[in-house]
Amino acid sequence: MEPDLFTAAAEERQASDPSSSPLAVRMRPRTLDEVFGQKHLLKPGSPLRRLVGEGGGGPAGASSVILWGPPGIGKTTLAYVVSQATQKRFVELSAITAGVKEVRAVIEGARRASGGYGKETVLFLDEIHRFSKAQQDSLLPAVENRWVTLIAATTENPYFSIISPLLSRSLLLTLESLTDEDLRGLLHRALAEERGLGGAVTLPQDAEDHILRIAGGDARRALTALEAAAGAAISKGEEEISLETVEEAVNRAAVRYDRDGDQHYDVASALIKSIRGSDVDAALHYLARMIEAGEDPRFIARRLMISASEDIGLADPTALPTAVAAAQAVAMIGFPEAALTLSHATIALALAPKSNAATLAIQAAQADVRNGLAGAVPPHLRDGHYKGAAKLGHAQGYVYPHDVPGGIAAQQYAPDEVKDKRYYTPTRYGAEARYADVVEKVRERLNGKG
Template identity: 60%
Template sequence: ATTENPSFSVISPLMSRSLLLTLQPLTDDDVGLLVDRAVTDARGLNGAVTLADDARAALIRLASGDARRALTGLEAAAAVALSKGKEGAVPAATADDVAQAVDKALLRYDRQGDEHYDVISAFIKSIRGSDPDAALHYLARMIEAGEDPRFIARRLVISASEDVGLADPQALSIAVAAADAVAFIGMPEGRIPLAEATVYLATTAKSNAAYVGIDAAIADIRSGGFGRVPLHLRDAHYPGAKRLGHGRGYVYPHDGEFGILPQQYLPDELRGKRYYEPKNLGAERDISARLERIRRILDGR
């Protein structure tokens, strides 16, 4: 038995020969019954303290369905209450005692486990879905759980490139600046540039056109969809290159009126192929209109 996702720690051959049974988190009612029993049972606190309603609710909330966390928090809160209680009296553990005993929220979060990947996945998908409130929530969960802020910053840089792209070219600069700021000032102040970058990425225009384009180009390369570099684009600086026809027929774009001249750049096998298709969103709206004119000139139309 393990408290973590075995997919991250057990090798595939062993997993394929194993029966995996997943135990779901306890409900709040289940955790509440467990806490109540632990307060009164001889194997627990044996009535040494009572539990105020707000403390009980706090323990249930902080446990996040994990009985061990609830019992650990209860034991720590009881110790605080007993240290402040009067001799001969049964003290009541309060929510303040719980807060004092637990200096970090009992978040179910393991930087090597499935919750780590679940939360960062929800964080990035909230940014992609343009929900800054949800994105800040998951950012806060990672920060409070002690996640490496550099990991968060790296994911923001990736999101700026993958999900925002050229719809807002400034997004990548903001994400990189946030990463630099975190490295420079550290935590806890580093949470502020992380939050700023998170909100900016979540609320700006988005396009994955460049991301889709490079993946499509890579897919063609991997499937053998490439040819020789056209002769006029080949390197012609070394002795004998011109004799091979390298560089012959190349036209210098800056000689054109608009800095563009008709010319083939893709290999013959891919002539006319379109990898980058900008969206009509944000700054890519202007790119789309300009690219349409560029392609007409390149094609000699």
């Protein structure tokens, strides 16, 4: 099977009837100059420019390229632009569905194409981190012999997910998330250019802002939403895409929320205060507003971790591990699935017993330190692991707690200046009630009264 024949047929159909292709396909950049975002990779003389033959040819020694960055920022687009600029065949595979058999078939097709009619091949392999070590090894002969120009995309750190032999033979390019201004420029181009919507409709500011919110930094998602909204407006005989039309087209209500303005902080504050107040329904409402507004899920997860220590603490010792696990999961999966994880954590925190004892304890201790109540470390607690420590009296008289019954030795730990301070005052809520009973008994033993 020759994949380039199917590619050629698809391109021929698109050329004869461009409107048959989705807007995101029609607006695919044809040159590096048409790419939005990634300015750090597109400077004159950059490795990416040299790869397509600008400024003295491709970078010496690089027989493949690895594109590393979050989803939806143009990794496939850059691979396509490279193939177009270098006039090479473009073959795309996904590591989710393809295996060694499919890779070898493409490589063999590339060798025949090169030997038969001198046409070189760009193999774009999406999500290469999903390939096993053995599967990645199967790419090495093609890379080393330059049978294909491999462009691989990954959302995971390539130093952990890609084998060293392949990494050492590759040009590693780190892509950055698209900004709202990048997407705004893309929307304006799609509205104006003939291959896009050709000026058939206009897009007011509020409708444009809503498309940017639901796009979440994903160029394809933004163009898909624009295309759907434009189709709906044209079918109604309207020349302007209203916010209501965008809402109808994407089946999602616009959220009055400015990620860079006061509401960003107001809604985040309301979420945390609702969790603190144990109102799970209000907390879920504010969580939903943040999600629908396109808030960074990592920001939400960070707020939940803070809440777990600030407002719950030892009243439920599982709260912080739950919030940390949620943050780790969110970083790995992203939206839309991350909404489920954030909901899980929000509900757990809202319904957990509350205590701010840990918060008040560290605040009180910090206040004393700032006011000069630091004091010298008691000699018996100082480091004794060096020659001459004993002569200084360091570590002398220290009682090893594991050597005494109960594991608590009657000795002074705090400096003289704060030895009678009591920073931690546990509540009687949830699991902290146990600590309230324990802490007084421990303090008595430390003072030799237990």
